[in-house]
Amino acid sequence: GAVVSQHPSRVICKSGTSVKIECRSLDFQATTMFWYRQFPKQSLMLMATSNEGSKATYEQGVEKDKFLINHASLTLSTLTVTSAHPEDSSFYICSASGLWGRDNEQFFGPGTRLTVL
Amino acid sequence: AQSVAQPEDQVNVAEGNPLTVKCTYSVSGNPYLFWYVQYPNRGLQFLLKYITGDNLVKGSYGFEAEFNKSQTSFHLKKPSALVSDSALYFCAVRDIGTSYGKLTFGQGTILTVHP
Numbered sequence: 001g002a003v004v005s006q007h008p009s010r011v012i013c014k015s016g017t018s019v020k021i022e023c024r025s026l027d028f029q030a031t032t033m034f035w036y037r038q039f040p041k042q043s044l045m046l047m048a049t050s051n052e053g054s055k056a057t058y059e060q061g062v063e064k065d066k067f068l069i070n071h072a073s074l075t076l077s078t079l080t081v082t083s084a085h086p087e088d089s090s091f092y093i094c095s096a097s098g099l100w101g102r103d104n105e106q107f108f109g110p111g112t113r114l115t116v117l
Numbered sequence: 118a119q120s121v122a123q124p125e126d127q128v129n130v131a132e133g134n135p136l137t138v139k140c141t142y143s144v145s146g147n148p149y150l151f152w153y154v155q156y157p158n159r160g161l162q163f164l165l166k167y168i169t170g171d172n173l174v175k176g177s178y179g180f181e182a183e184f185n186k187s188q189t190s191f192h193l194k195k196p197s198a199l200v201s202d203s204a205l206y207f208c209a210v211r212d213i214g215t216s217y218g219k220l221t222f223g224q225g226t227i228l229t230v231h232p
Contacts, residue, residue, distance in 0.1 A: 097218050110160040
């Protein structure tokens, strides 16, 4: 139980285009989903926290118009990188919480490698 | 505010020897503490957690960690290291009082186990 998937696993796009990354909780209802960004050999940086049906809460320094987060259902959250540029290239990881009896834990997706040319 | 420190960027150990990956934390209240492992180009895999109860926590793949409140530490240990344990390890903390379960991660420790 507590499986989280991400799609796509890798994406390469041209500068100026937008990219959407999906995060799904496959076997539980995720009341809260988190989006992280990770640079090579560095730690995870929390970008935003989203609760189903409400606006995401962004961390300081994260541009909400650049990184659009939607959490329309209890099993799906999406991160859209708008007008992507090479500096947005990174590894993006989502996590989900809300598994009954283990609501203090986050369950992580496998990550999405974004490369902007 | 909550924070986590992993004082060692890298830990090297010979296969079969015990290993320790260090972690110290700071929270205003009581902590939830976690250890995760990450293999190249993969997401995080859960190893173990401390919520309450026994200070010695046993987790996946033979790992364990000891919660020490007075030293605000949660070091990860394994009695006998395997080459396959080589990976990036993250300690994370959550203040019980925070909303939405926000985790703060340490900077990570690269563990290398030599044959």
